[in-house]
Amino acid sequence: MxxxxxxxxxxxxxxxxxxxxxxxxxxxxxxxxxLESNKHCFSCHGERFYTFENExxxxxxxxxxxxxxxxxxxxxxxxxxxxxxxxxxxSPDYETFPxxxxxxxxxxxxxxxxxxGDDTYAQYNFDLIQDEFYKSVHADRHFETFDCWSCxxxxxxxxxxxxxxxxxxxxxxxxxxxxxxxxxxxxxxLVMDGEMPxxxxxxxxxPNYNLHFNAVRxxxxxxxxxxxxxxxxxxxxxxxxxxxxxxxxxxxxxxxSSLYRYQAxxxxxxxxxxNAIILNDAYVIGANRNQFLNIASLVIxxxxxxxxxxxxxxxxxx
Amino acid sequence: MAEEKIYLYxxxxxxxxxxxxxxxxxxxxTGISMQYANxxxxxxxxxxxxxxxxxxxxxxxxNYVIFLPSNLATKNRRYYIDGLKNIxxxxxxxxxxxxxxxxxxxxxxxxxxxxxxFNPLQAMTYSVxxxxxxxxxxxxxxxxxxxxxxxxxxxxxSGIFLTALLHSAIGFLISIFLIIHIYxxxxxxxxxxxxxxxxxxxxHIHK
Numbered sequence: 001m002x003x004x005x006x007x008x009x010x011x012x013x014x015x016x017x018x019x020x021x022x023x024x025x026x027x028x029x030x031x032x033x034x035l036e037s038n039k040h041c042f043s044c045h046g047e048r049f050y051t052f053e054n055e056x057x058x059x060x061x062x063x064x065x066x067x068x069x070x071x072x073x074x075x076x077x078x079x080x081x082x083x084x085x086x087x088x089x090x091s092p093d094y095e096t097f098p099x100x101x102x103x104x105x106x107x108x109x110x111x112x113x114x115x116x117g118d119d120t121y122a123q124y125n126f127d128l129i130q131d132e133f134y135k136s137v138h139a140d141r142h143f144e145t146f147d148c149w150s151c152x153x154x155x156x157x158x159x160x161x162x163x164x165x166x167x168x169x170x171x172x173x174x175x176x177x178x179x180x181x182x183x184x185x186x187x188x189x190l191v192m193d194g195e196m197p198x199x200x201x202x203x204x205x206x207p208n209y210n211l212h213f214n215a216v217r218x219x220x221x222x223x224x225x226x227x228x229x230x231x232x233x234x235x236x237x238x239x240x241x242x243x244x245x246x247x248x249x250x251x252x253x254x255x256x257s258s259l260y261r262y263q264a265x266x267x268x269x270x271x272x273x274x275n276a277i278i279l280n281d282a283y284v285i286g287a288n289r290n291q292f293l294n295i296a297s298l299v300i301x302x303x304x305x306x307x308x309x310x311x312x313x314x315x316x317x318x
Numbered sequence: 319m320a321e322e323k324i325y326l327y328x329x330x331x332x333x334x335x336x337x338x339x340x341x342x343x344x345x346x347x348t349g350i351s352m353q354y355a356n357x358x359x360x361x362x363x364x365x366x367x368x369x370x371x372x373x374x375x376x377x378x379x380x381n382y383v384i385f386l387p388s389n390l391a392t393k394n395r396r397y398y399i400d401g402l403k404n405i406x407x408x409x410x411x412x413x414x415x416x417x418x419x420x421x422x423x424x425x426x427x428x429x430x431x432x433x434x435x436f437n438p439l440q441a442m443t444y445s446v447x448x449x450x451x452x453x454x455x456x457x458x459x460x461x462x463x464x465x466x467x468x469x470x471x472x473x474x475x476s477g478i479f480l481t482a483l484l485h486s487a488i489g490f491l492i493s494i495f496l497i498i499h500i501y502x503x504x505x506x507x508x509x510x511x512x513x514x515x516x517x518x519x520x521x522h523i524h525k
């Protein structure tokens with residue numbers, strides 16, 4: 001409880017005066033608030049190997065760090081929790097080494113412990129995200145083992161859709177969230193007993209698997225988008241995933257309500273292209289038609305047909 | 319009325335032409351279906367259209383590769399080369415014929431002979447289609463089949479987008495060519511004469 005209070009007070013101090021920014025609550029420009037104090041933790045947990053003095057033998061020992069507990073400081077300081085101190089979320093008892101084994105049994109904070117029911121984060125729709133998550137196949141089938149951290153690492157979490165990231169970066173980042181488990185048997189089998197199917201095999205119906213995976217996110221087809229949130233969290237059962245190509249490959253493409261939603265609000269249409277914003281990153285046949293070219297092609301076709309009809313009339317009347 | 323027939327279309331050319339005709343119609347139908355895809359009014363199911371378009375496009379490319387050496391190795395090439403000589407005034411003469419003389423069934427200023435298969439307009443159109451349109455549409459089509467080979471960005475535009483734009487624009491022009499080509503084929507002595515000719519190999523001349 002004490003830790004939660006510290007976090008709340010800290011958040012108020014750091015983010016006071018930032019309310020004017022519509023999209024960015026976290027100050028991403030200034031130096032991280034706890035850069036120095038966190039160095040103590042990162043000296044071991046930011047490295048593949050760590051050294052310590054064995055108090056019994058007096059020798060300096062070098063050990064390999066458990067890969068599950070290595071965190072990249074650069075990624076941490078690029079993430080939304082960059083101003084945090086490690087001990088804001090983890091027990092201050094971790095500051096002593098060797099760590100007490102019982103500390104690993106401590107209950108960890110969940111997203112909603114800090115973000116739930118708080119107007120400061122209203123624009124991020126955390127409560128709606130939670131509701132959507134509970135409806136998702138992840139919650140439905142793996143309720144005991146699945147939580148926010150299963151997909152989102154708080155040590156490196158970044159807001160991709162609301163910042164100046166290229167769509168390719170957003171796609172790569174979000175898809176990595178899925179492939180962390182769905183392309184990694186070690187993580188996949190933390191929640192599933194069976195063998196992990198290869199993504200390429202189960203998506204063999206796509207004409208060009210790599211092109212699709214580099215251009216759009218898994219959630220484009222595997223969620224039902226919500227009007228009030230940027231990133232849908234209701235992961236559907238695979239039977240309900242979008243398999244009908246024209247859901248994306250048409251002027252009414254669902255990509256505009258998912259991947260291109262943020263940009264779509266910013267900029268509706270340019271140079272006569274339907275869904276023009278997609279053209280900055282990709283070309284989606286069926287979705288990116290140009291109304292001027294459509295008109296020009298109809299005019300040319302009409303002129304050809306008229307000329308033919310005229311010629312037919314001349315042939316008949318001689 | 320006397321009728322003479324000349325053997326104009328050797329078997330390799332007829333097979334090539336027939337295969338091309340089927341492929342172009344498949345490519346146009348599937349291309350339009352994809353470009354104007356609409357979940358409410360599907361012309362051809364999108365995934366089928368993609369598969370048919372890809373397979374037809376590959377066969378089309380192979381067919382073109384067969385056509386080039388066949389055309390160069392046989393006398394067929396001279397119809398293109400000779401037909402383009404002094405092209406502008408001859409084309410104007412042919413346009414005048416189509417507009418004013420052909421409807422009256424007057425004889426063509428460039429009648430079909432064994433040495434002169436194409437009139438100037440045909441020679442020009444077929445040359446543009448075979449030397450410019452088909453290579454461009456095949457190259458851009460193959461590039462779209464392997465999009466990783468396309469330059470990522472050209473002057474701030476997606477390379478795939480520009481390639482697709484060029485591919486569909488040339489595809490549209492080939493569609494226009496096909497419509498005109500089929501119509502002009504109906505202007506023989508009988509509407510079906512020219513269609514029979516490309517099937518049997520013989521061109522009928524009515525004197």
